[in-house]
Structures are given as structure tokens and as C-alpha cells.
Amino acid sequence: MKVAVTGAAGFVGTNLVNQLVADGHDVVAIDRVSPAHCLDHPQVTWTSADIFDQDALAAAFDGVDTVYHLVAMITLKQQDELAWRVNTEGVASTARAALAAGVRRFVHCSSIHSFDQYTDNGVVDETSPRSEDPALPVYDRSKWAGEQELRKVIADGLDAVICNPTGVYGPVDHGLSRINGMLRDAAQGKVPMFVEGNFDLVDVRDVAKGLTLAAERGVTGENYLLGGEQVRLFDAMRTVAELCGRFRPLFAVPLSVLKVVVPIAEPISHLFGSDLVSRASIAALVAQPTVDIEKAKAELGYEPRSSADTLADLVSFLCDTKQMGSARPKSGLPFESVLPVTVA
Template sequence: MANIFVSGGTGFIGAYLVKRLIAANHIVHVLSRGSHASDSPQLQFYEGDITSAEAVQKAMQGCERAYHLAGYARAWHRDKQYYFQVNALGTQNIMQAAIAQGVKRVCLVSTAGILPPAVHGIPVNETARLRPELHTTYERSKWMGEQIARSYQQQVELVIVYPTKVYGPGPIDESNSATLMMRDYLSGKWHVIPGNGSGIMDYVYVEDVARGIELVMEKGRAGEAYVLGGEPASYNRFFELLKKLSQVYHPLFHVPVPLIYGITYVEWLKAKLGYKPLLTPEWVRKIPYDWSKSSEKARQELGYRARSLEEGMQLTLHWLKANPVEIFDDK
């Protein structure tokens, strides 16, 4: 049993990780921007966020290990510097607090989005040369956060996680966009297949990622990063599987990428007026690529395993159908 700090412990992946840590009899300190009532004596909430060095220090007191999952992962913010304030400088606060509090080991959860697309269908691993011109503002800020974290790794053990596209039961928003597409398809709101449908994403079920993060903390080599992926699938494959498993047959239409770009410029004008855009050009330009990732390093070194897309999608559909309020609630 240990005292463990978790930032982002009320978020999509973080909530699953916290449950696992409690089940393993750890005392978990969760830093959260809102106030929460704990339903377990092993779970302690600390109000604040990672942009406050004081709040981070307070929440991390007495902890031996720290998981850093908190971040700003949405597709747009009216102030682009906010991404760096949260994802980069927030990470600096985490690392400095870990050193000050005598934390032995930190697991930083970054994103596989910083890695380049696959070439000739060969999945990309942790050593691939980056393609910064394809990075979104979010990904650039996460990369900066990783470099800041690495600058402290002579003072505290650091391990890094690169999850791919995470999906499954949980909050349905931009950080869980695959489940959002599934929900909207079931309710008849989603009729689009991006581009010609050949663009590939690597889909990983949320419970598998949470277990993988634990494995990285327990067994990962200090200073190393580990991709935690699942199964690559084209958009065409994703929606074929969704129809097959759900037995729901709504019409779907391929929308050319140039047309989607055109829509983003209308959305950009809306953003200038203070409205949140549905799409941004930096995310659209990622559509045609193959974002397959290799989790072989995590499999070989840590014993990481992830279920198939079909199994994970079936579990997610079962949850969506059992919780209809989640299907129709856009909040």
C-alpha cells in the first residue's frame, strides 16, 4: 500500500486509473478543479488545478508516486496560450512538486498524437522521427510538457505514456470522440465518414489504457516512453463494425477533405465572433493519414495487452444502450 498522487483523476482515463489504485489498497490523492465527495476512505480529493503550484504541492504531500494525467485536450480554445499554460507549465508544477515532496517516481501521460503517421502501413513506435508540421496546438503543448518533464529526470524517476485514440464508457466529449461518434450514430445524428474513409486511427479501450498506465509505473524503465495502443482501423472499417454490432443502419456519406476544410473556415469565422467551432483546420489535416501505432515495446517489456476493437466497441455499445441518457445528452 502506498500514497499516490493523481492529477486528472476525475477525467476520462483518470477515473479508471483511480478505481484500479483503490482496488489495490492504495491511498489516492486526487487534484481536481471542482469539489467532490469521496465515497472511499482511500480516496482524498484536493481542490485546485495544475496551474497552481501551491495546490499541487499541497495535494502531493506524503505521496510516494505521482501520475500526471491532467491537461487541456479539447480541439479549440480562444487563447492558444492556454494549452501551454496547462499542458506545459502545469507539468513543470507537477515535476517541481514531486522533487520538493520526495516523490520517487512520476508517470507522465502524454499522447501518441505527437508521433508521426505510419508509412507503407508500418505502425509507428516510440523512436519515430516527429512531423511537427502535423501537430495540433494541443500536441505541441504536450510535447513541450514532456521536454519540461525530462529536464527533471536526473532528480526523479520519470516514465512516459503515449495513449492512442481512447474510447469507451465515460464522459462523452472531444477527449472521447470515438464514443461520441458511436453515440451520435445510434441516435441518428451522425451521417459522415471523413474523406474517402481510408484514414486510419489506432483505437484503444479505456480500461486497457488504465491498466497499461499502471504497468508503465510498475515496470517501465526510467526515462522511457511507451505507446499504449489497441487496434488500427480505417474510418470505413470503424463504421462497418459499428453497423454490424449495433444492428442500426443509418445512412453514411463520405465527405471529401477539401469540403471539410471549407467548413472549418466558416467555423473559424464563428470563432472570431466568440463561438466555439465544431472543427479546426489543424485537426482536419490529420484525417487522410495512417495513425497506426506499435505497442510492441509495452507488450514485450511490461506484459501490456489490449482487447480488439470489436470487443471494445461491443462493450461500449452495451453501455450506451444501457444508459440512454448518455446517448442523447450533449453536455
């Protein structure tokens, strides 16, 4: 079968392309770049296309059975015009191109952030309230708005399903992502402390598999939460450090302390060109929702692996690919290595 992946050179894209090739599909891998790490395989054709150019996308989708749309802009900012446009208009443009090309199925990779995580009962499932509150960060609001744009195209005849991963981590990652980057810091013994808090983390390889299951078995117009396991981030940091025989974080900083520090540190972070230190960066940890993935399990046959397996595989991958060098944040802010990040 011939399939297409937008954002194919990214973190999730790399793993999805690997999964699709392993499943025997011919892949049209669409991205603005094709880095050296991208899969060079007879079944993969790399092409460059702008997600706002519907004609170019429709041409790339010619003869394609399934399109996986992964392009997104992740940010911790409260407002960001480019992120809003990519995460909303970009979805609409890609979906319209797929409809014009006669694609059989469209799989949109959204995010858990499109659901309002401050629920009354502490549980998020596919029926939970959405991220409509203007006070929420732009990423959360834009991911929900992007889904609404897609539903307009579904109403016009596109057969599409939506997947909502939680916090994505694990191999393969040549980036590294923010979560994997912090785990690498800890594996090197460079994280003396970390913030208290739990979050649902999912292996990127399980996300890739979940997306293909949604393409095969998902119901048109439905959302499927692709979660993994509730992980105490401080424990994850200690685990990877121990696996590498390095200095482990000594203690977890209470969120109450971080709430006091962030209003002071946030403006300083912005001066350094960073969005990591912000109210948005701790919002998910404050909420700490339980993510119910029973719908994906029942309807898709989705079964994520354990966090212990992911952490061990990530450490092995980092060592095998010689990515255990310096992992300081680009901004150089001394407090960034103890702060959480937004997720997929």
C-alpha cells in the first residue's frame, strides 16, 4: 500500500516511517528537510512540500491510500501566531489536499493538550472538555482548533480519524526532544534535582503503532487517546542515571516552590529567547490527570509498553548513537534542567 507522512523527518515521523516500512508499505515522506538520519530505503520516497500549498500536497498525495498528518509546532508560549497558523490552517490545508487527491483515509496526530486537563474528576478521556479557555497556552488552544478545522473537511467527505498522544519520549530520536533531552541530562548525572509531579508518558514507537492501528480500525471522526503510563518524572530521572552509573537527582522540588519561582524566572527566560520557563511548563504537572486509554485498547487493539522498557531502550539508543555528550539547553539558563516541558 502507498501511504504519505507529513512531518516525516520529525521525532514521531521518523518512528512512523520506520513502522510503515516494517509493515511493508511504500512511503511518500514529506518534509521541508531530509536530514542525514532519515531512512534511506527503496520503499521510501522523500519529497519537500509546504503544508500551506494545497496543490503541491495534492500532487504528493497522488495514488496514496492513507495520509498521516504529523506537522505541528510545539511551544510553551501564551501567544504565537506561527504556531496557531501551523496547528490550525496547516491541518485544514493538508486535509483539503487529501480530499482533492481522493485519499481513502486521513490520520491526524493531535495531542492530549487539545483536551482541558483540569478536569473535575482528574480523568481525561475522549469525552472530556476541550481546550477552549482563552487563558490556556496557544499550543493547547491551537491543537483543539486544528481538530475543529479537520471536522469541517470530514463534513465535506474526508474519511479521517484523530489520535491524541500524551507525553512522547523514547527511541528513535536524533533531535533530541525536550523530554528525551532532559532524560539524557539525567543519564549523564547532570540533574541534581527535579520538580515533583507525574505525567502520562508514551513511547514514541507505541504512538507510531497506534497511528497505524487508527488507520486500519479507527471510526471516522473519532478521537483516540494514545497514552502510556503515569510516570513520576523524578523517578524517571533517577532510573536513567542509575542505568548509566551516574549521579542521581537527590530530591524533588515541590510544585508549590516552583509556582513562586516561575513568575520571576519567566521574564528572564524570555530575555534568553527561551519558552521553557513559564506557567505553561508546569501546568500539566499541576493538573496531573489520569489518561484513560480504554477506547484505543478496545477499538484499535492498542497496547503500550512499560516505562521501564522505554527508559532502558532510550539509554541504549543514546549510547549506541553516541548522543551522551553535553546536553545543556541552548539558552544556557541554569534552572532549565529542573523544569518540565509541554508534550506532544
